[in-house]
Amino acid sequence: MERNRTGTVNFYKDFIKETAKNFLMGNAAFQKWRAKRPRAGAYYTGKDEELERYAFLGLNLLRKHVGDVKGKSICEIGAGDYLTSGLSMLAAGATRYAVIDRFPGDYTGSIAKEWYRVISDNWAKTYPEIDWAEDIKAEDFPENYGERLELIKQPIETAKTKSKFDIVCSFQVGEHISDIDAFAEMNKRLMVETGGVALHRVDFGPHDSWFWYKDPLTFLRFSDKVWNLTGSNRGVPNRFRHHQFMDAFERAGFTVEIVYSADFVEQTIDFPRLHPKFQAMPHESMLVGTAIYLLRLK
Structure with missing residues (x-):
C-alpha cells in the first residue's frame, strides 16, 4: 500500500468526504443499516x-509482554466483530x-462461526507448544460458555461490572476513546489489586x-472544532498523543512501562502545517506512531 497522497485539492476533497460520512452517521436509519455490517x-x-x-x-501480545494466560481471567476492551x-x-x-x-x-452468526472453526483448525500449526484447552470447543462457542463469558454492553469509558480481572487489555482501541482519564480509571476498577x-x-x-497521505x-x-465535523457521530481517532496517555495512566495510579513503540518517519511530517495545539506538544511525543503500554498499580 503506497501512501503518497498530497495536495490542497485532495485535502479539501477528503475533508468534504469525511464530513459527509459523519453527517450520514447522524441519521438513525443509516446508523441502523451500518450497524448490521461487519466493522473491521x-x-x-x-x-x-x-x-x-x-x-x-x-493472545500473541499478551504472551510476549505479560506471560502465559493459563489460569488467568481476562477482560478485553473493544473485541471487534467477533469473539x-x-x-x-x-x-x-x-x-x-x-x-x-x-x-x-x-458473535454467533455464520461468519463468526467460520472464524471459530478456522481458529481451531489452525491451532496446532500456530501454537504447537500450547495444547487446546479440553474444556472448550469451537463448534459450540460462544453459546455454551456463558459461565466463562461476560458481555459488558456499555460505553468503554464508563463500563462497570462486579467482576475483577487478572488482565485488562485492548488492541487499537485507545485511539477511539473520548476520555482518556476515564479510560485509565476504568482499568483500575477492573483490575485485581494484587498481581x-x-x-x-x-x-x-x-x-x-x-491514511493515504504521505x-x-x-x-x-484541523482544529478540534473542525475535526469534530468529520467524526462526532462515528469512531474517528480522538487525536490524543502519546504523552497524554502516559499522563492519564500515571494520574490514575499506575506505573507505566512502554514495552513497544514505533515512530513515524520524521522527514515525512510537515510540522509547521500542524494545528498550533499540536505544534505546542512535545516533539518526541508527536513522533510516536504506535505504542504498547504495560500498566501495574503502584
Missing part, C-alpha cells in the same frame, strides 16, 4: 495474516473472558482518507 473487514479468506490480525494478535481473540485466549487456558463493547458484533496488569496497544496514526499527521492540521 473481518471476513476470513484463507490467509494466514488474517488469522494473525483478527484472531491471534491479542475471535476471546476464543483464542480461552483455548490457551484462560479461565474467564469478558468483553466491553457498546456495539457488540454478531493485576493491563496491556494496551494504541495506534496514533491516521484512519480513513487520511504526511501521516495530515489529520492533525
Whole structure:
C-alpha cells in the first residue's frame, strides 16, 4: 500500500468526504443499516495474516509482554466483530473472558462461526507448544460458555461490572476513546489489586482518507472544532498523543512501562502545517506512531 497522497485539492476533497460520512452517521436509519455490517473487514479468506490480525494478535501480545494466560481471567476492551481473540485466549487456558463493547458484533452468526472453526483448525500449526484447552470447543462457542463469558454492553469509558480481572487489555482501541482519564480509571476498577496488569496497544496514526497521505499527521492540521465535523457521530481517532496517555495512566495510579513503540518517519511530517495545539506538544511525543503500554498499580 503506497501512501503518497498530497495536495490542497485532495485535502479539501477528503475533508468534504469525511464530513459527509459523519453527517450520514447522524441519521438513525443509516446508523441502523451500518450497524448490521461487519466493522473491521473481518471476513476470513484463507490467509494466514488474517488469522494473525483478527484472531491471534491479542493472545500473541499478551504472551510476549505479560506471560502465559493459563489460569488467568481476562477482560478485553473493544473485541471487534467477533469473539475471535476471546476464543483464542480461552483455548490457551484462560479461565474467564469478558468483553466491553457498546456495539457488540454478531458473535454467533455464520461468519463468526467460520472464524471459530478456522481458529481451531489452525491451532496446532500456530501454537504447537500450547495444547487446546479440553474444556472448550469451537463448534459450540460462544453459546455454551456463558459461565466463562461476560458481555459488558456499555460505553468503554464508563463500563462497570462486579467482576475483577487478572488482565485488562485492548488492541487499537485507545485511539477511539473520548476520555482518556476515564479510560485509565476504568482499568483500575477492573483490575485485581494484587498481581493485576493491563496491556494496551494504541495506534496514533491516521484512519480513513487520511491514511493515504504521505504526511501521516495530515489529520492533525484541523482544529478540534473542525475535526469534530468529520467524526462526532462515528469512531474517528480522538487525536490524543502519546504523552497524554502516559499522563492519564500515571494520574490514575499506575506505573507505566512502554514495552513497544514505533515512530513515524520524521522527514515525512510537515510540522509547521500542524494545528498550533499540536505544534505546542512535545516533539518526541508527536513522533510516536504506535505504542504498547504495560500498566501495574503502584
